[in-house]
Amino acid sequence: MNLENIDKNYVLQTYARNYVNFKKGDNATLFDDTNKEYIDFTSGIGVVSVGHGNKKVANAIYEQISNITHISNLFMIEPQALLAQKINSLSGYDVGVFFANSGAEANEGAIKMARKYGRTKGEHKRYKIITLEHSFHGRTISTVKATGQTKFHSDFFAPYPDGFSFVANLEAIYQEIDNETVAVMLELIQGEGGVSPFDKYEIQKLSAYLKTKDILLIVDEVQTGVFRSGEFLTSKLYEIEPDIVTLAKGLGGGVPIGAILTKHKELLSAGDHGSTFGGNYLVTSASLSVLEILEGLKSSHQLDETINYFDIKLTSLLNKYPTTMEYSTGIGLMRGIKIKDDETLGKIVQEAFKAGVLVLKSGRSTLRFLPPLTITKDEIDKGFKRLEDAIQTI
Numbered sequence: 001m002n003l004e005n006i007d008k009n010y011v012l013q014t015y016a017r018n019y020v021n022f023k024k025g026d027n028a029t030l031f032d033d034t035n036k037e038y039i040d041f042t043s044g045i046g047v048v049s050v051g052h053g054n055k056k057v058a059n060a061i062y063e064q065i066s067n068i069t070h071i072s073n074l075f076m077i078e079p080q081a082l083l084a085q086k087i088n089s090l091s092g093y094d095v096g097v098f099f100a101n102s103g104a105e106a107n108e109g110a111i112k113m114a115r116k117y118g119r120t121k122g123e124h125k126r127y128k129i130i131t132l133e134h135s136f137h138g139r140t141i142s143t144v145k146a147t148g149q150t151k152f153h154s155d156f157f158a159p160y161p162d163g164f165s166f167v168a169n170l171e172a173i174y175q176e177i178d179n180e181t182v183a184v185m186l187e188l189i190q191g192e193g194g195v196s197p198f199d200k201y202e203i204q205k206l207s208a209y210l211k212t213k214d215i216l217l218i219v220d221e222v223q224t225g226v227f228r229s230g231e232f233l234t235s236k237l238y239e240i241e242p243d244i245v246t247l248a249k250g251l252g253g254g255v256p257i258g259a260i261l262t263k264h265k266e267l268l269s270a271g272d273h274g275s276t277f278g279g280n281y282l283v284t285s286a287s288l289s290v291l292e293i294l295e296g297l298k299s300s301h302q303l304d305e306t307i308n309y310f311d312i313k314l315t316s317l318l319n320k321y322p323t324t325m326e327y328s329t330g331i332g333l334m335r336g337i338k339i340k341d342d343e344t345l346g347k348i349v350q351e352a353f354k355a356g357v358l359v360l361k362s363g364r365s366t367l368r369f370l371p372p373l374t375i376t377k378d379e380i381d382k383g384f385k386r387l388e389d390a391i392q393t394i
């Protein structure tokens with residue numbers, strides 16, 4: 001049996017998979033088993049923030065797991081404590097951190113926090129959480145219900161937990177709030193929903209209003225966090241300090257890690273929440289190394305230069321194909337180009353793959369770019385050249 005058939009026989013077929021076998025990775029460059037080269041503008045959907053085959057992270061992981069990989073959260077874990085301290089200092093406001101293993105799990109924990117807040121603060125119980133259309137918050141039974149896209153709310157998996165509703169836009173949140181509302185959960189730039197940033201002023205206004213009502217603001221930074229937008233938190237770019245922020249994707253450079261950050265440090269107590277793997281030696285030492293690299297990129301201004309350079313290339317591509325491409329969107333290295341229709345978008349992604357550049361689809365016919373934050377100018381040049389070759393064949 002060849003590898004494709006082994007996959008098809010033994011792995012549950014929940015993904016519409018592309019049958020390429022990558023054998024070697026070097027920063028934003030990948031090679032398959034025929035030695036064909038690809039430029040990776042996806043970083044494994046925003047995960048491989050410091051590139052493929054990063055030797056510094058590999059060494060940090062190797063050193064850690066040659067010694068201790070896992071102990072359990074019944075004991076103090078040195079790299080976990082140091083990572084929480086680092087996240088606190090990078091966030092720019094005083095947050096405590098809980099470690100989970102994925103984005104959905106971080107959001108689950110955030111939902112539990114909000115519900116406890118709604119149960120213990122105020123005179124009557126509040127439990128409702130408002131989210132937004134086109135959002136994405138995960139695949140567990142409650143985060144999928146929090147996701148504001150009915151295509152995810154299949155009847156196969158019903159009944160879903162109560163207490164979630166989604167509205168069309170920020171303005172509609174104000175009407176949706178009632179005396180049982182405890183939180184609003186949103187992404188500042190909707191990742192799966194078309195790489196669409198919300199207006200900074202509208203977000204600040206909402207954040208201030210929620211404070212007056214004692215309603216929590218949960219910002220899902222699973223995709224926008226960890227320097228993706230140019231700042232450690234996109235919340236900082238928006239100049240807000242949410243009650244709860246969730247992180248995952250780019251935080252571990254490829255190891256599975258999620259985090260819940262909250263300024264309500266006393267809200268959860270022993271026994272309220274937990275995770276077997278969460279924040280173990282392996283993932284937290286990897287993440288410490290990732291953050292050290294990214295902090296260096298930021299403070300040397302290299303990250304800002306990469307963002308500018310990527311923007312120049314993206315804009316010049318957009319200007320060349322005004323009939324296929326409508327406008328660009330996104331912030332930092334989380335970017336998109338609105339394509340005229342879904343069919344053309346599908347063709348572009350397919351032809352780009354053939355031409356040796358990996359790009360992603362997002363909602364609302366958006367071509368999505370999430371390159372490693374360490375991508376070089378040379379890799380950016382190559383990637384856009386190949387993308388243009390691909391578009392010319394359509």
Ligand SMILES: *Cc1c(COP(=O)(O)O)cnc(C)c1O
Nearest residue numbers: 102103104136137138191222223
């Ligand atoms: C990817 C994503 C999630 C889900 O993360 P998983 O690690 O796949 O569970 C949640 N929210 C946002 C905004 C995401 O982009």
